[in-house]
Amino acid sequence: MTSAPLIELRNISKRFGGVRALDDVSLSLDGARIHCLAGENGSGKSTLIKVISGVYQPDEGEIYIDGQKVGPLDPVTSIAHGVQVIYQDFSLFPTLSVVENITLNTFVREGRTRINWTRAREMAREVLQRLDVTLDLDATVETLPAAGRQIVAIARAMLADARLIIMDEPTTTLTGREVARLFRIVRDLQADGIATLFVSHKMREMLEISERLTVFRNGKKVTEGPIAEFDERAITRAMTGRDLHQGRFAAPDLAGRKPRLELRDVTVGHQAHDINLTLMPGEIVGLSGLIGAGRKALAQAVFGLRGDMSGEMRIDGVPVAPKSVPEAIAAGIAYVPEDRLSEGLFLTRSIRDNAIVSSMRRFAPRLWLDGEKAAAETRKMFGEMAISAPGIDVPVGTLSGGNAQRVMIGRWLMTHARVLILNGPTVGVDVGSKEQIHGIIQELTRTSDLAVLMISDDLPELAANCNRVLCMTEGRIMAELSGHTLTEEALDAALSRTTQGEPA
């Protein structure tokens, strides 16, 4: 680029109380470039976005736009300079139509008092055409899948004459095909002269889409350069400050062992059919498949959350048919749901309260809670799970994603579970923490003879942590990979093969 960068930050620092969220950071974003910002949770990425979008004013440093020094930005001037942020929650209006969601901010910006619906429809249609996407303009946004909402958010940003679109973790809720479409759109935007700042912690995506990469750690810029200079290992080292070992999980010795969990011809409603599955103690078995393949229904059925399960289920050879969660817990089953915020944790309560809640009967056999016993066992779990927090009395809402997930897993271990079902065990958890969680799970299968069923969309995670992986499609198990056939590539191939719609 010969011209001045679109946005240049020089020596920006931002403090919150005693914490330095950003420490002397300089960053330069060129027009029509795809730049990636990587870093673990709390590394300062979000603070930096908010400085660019004008939500936060930096304590020190200067901001230049098109080579001109600008004063501290506020949201309105930032938008006027063409900066648009697509937040993780998209900030859309769920009950309003696609048309309105796309056009409302333009009407507000133009200071209109009346709405011209004909013009609004034209604007929406035009911008969706530019994105080469078809959406029902009259559908309410709440009826769209996450990918559709993201399109609406991007369309809205484009209408606002964006020159830089900042996307905060845009691929978290997307399937593989939707990610491909998003990347196509980002490249189209680039062809139109719009720059994108991708905030992500998924290696694969960074390497695929971005042209330049900046890595943050502890509020500092650690490294920066063209993407060609990086590989996964280098990025991980920059983000975590150490090398991660991506050792594979070795299959346990199963000779002479009895199966821990057996499913025989299990059918769950219309979502899972004729499932036969055996889980040995010490095994970590992966369950792969697209969203809607019936993985979650199966897991919920085993955990007693569904009334429409038929077939036979045995734990350590004893037939069980849990009809409720307490029955499933009593049978030794534990389930860590995908969305720990809405389905699992009580954010305002302490780590201890969250930890003991599934084994209440043990800690409160009669009316009173045995506080000492509860605290002691929580502390033991706290140590085993290597949770980093000031103590067991802090509210779970203050913990990072990785630590919250450890509390969640720890809670279930305190029920003395023999079968642990993990759904998306490291969704929203950063790389360093992710590796530790994997290590803990692997260790547990070795020391406590736990049998683990791991549901995940993260193929590298499955390949590295499972001794077997089952691929599920349209409610049936269609393939099994193990040993040397279990590789990311083979998993990817198995998934795309099964979705080509062979036997249904």
Add this chain to the structure above:
Amino acid sequence: MKFMRSSDAIILAILVVAMVFIGLVNPAFWQMSNLFSLLKENVVIGIMALGVLLVMISGGIDVSFTAFAVAGMYLTVRVMVALDYNGLVLPFMSAILIGGLLGLMNAGIIHRFKMIPLIVTLGTASVVRGLVLGLVGTSNVNINKMPDALVAFGKADLVTLERANGSTYGLTAMIAIYLGLALALHLVLKYTMIGRSVYAYGADPEAAKRVGFSTGRTMMFVYVTAGALAGFSGLLHSSMIWLANPRDFVGLELDVIAAVVLGGASIFGGRGTVLGTVLGVFILVMIQNSLILMGIDTTWQRIVVGAMLIAAVTVTALRDRRALV
């Protein structure tokens, strides 16, 4: 057809089915005189419901409107009696102003202190009712004292028909005022930015702020309009029944909220239409009316209204939840 897929169409279908059913059980339902009196009963509840609809779209619940209606009505009528004033425009303006100012108080407290509308309006309702009774008076203004202009206004009919025995009955002109207000609110909600900002705020207040709406202005618009509609409906009510009772409208909150929910507005905000609300009010009034025609005791009517509210909330909650998945 877009309309056929909307909840308004479903409510219309329910209304038609209910009308056919009620007509079969009680053929007197279809008599012109009954239909006219039914429409008349729609007016005051309907105007109040428009205000409640507005608050509900913005994601709140208002239970103070009956108190504001009483304040607008009773204060105005008492002043008219005291001054021996016999006009129309000024009194109605005064009732609207009283309601609007009280609404401004709601908006101020809710917005400034970020409080839950239900609790704030419960409080302001109690305060306002107490002030009216404590400072203004507790006695009814009866027909013999009511200003003639108000009484005459309330009597105005659009059409007058004659019964076989020679007595006459008519369709009240107030229905035109009600439908006019409904149309105006519909246009404001559909075609103006302030109207859309109410939906946006109800759908997601944080997103509304990020888009650039001034949410304080929106809240002010919502609660001042709701208050003004309440004040107006209060005075209109007293001119239609030739009586100003400072203890009027007690318990009416439930009927009005039930009608609005019946009309498809979501208690979670962001959803609701004027047409739906008008239909919802009609259904509620019609069912109450036919219970009276069937000679069912008024205490039992409360059970029906309560059950209808719960049923409507359940249905809309299921609809909203399904949409979220």
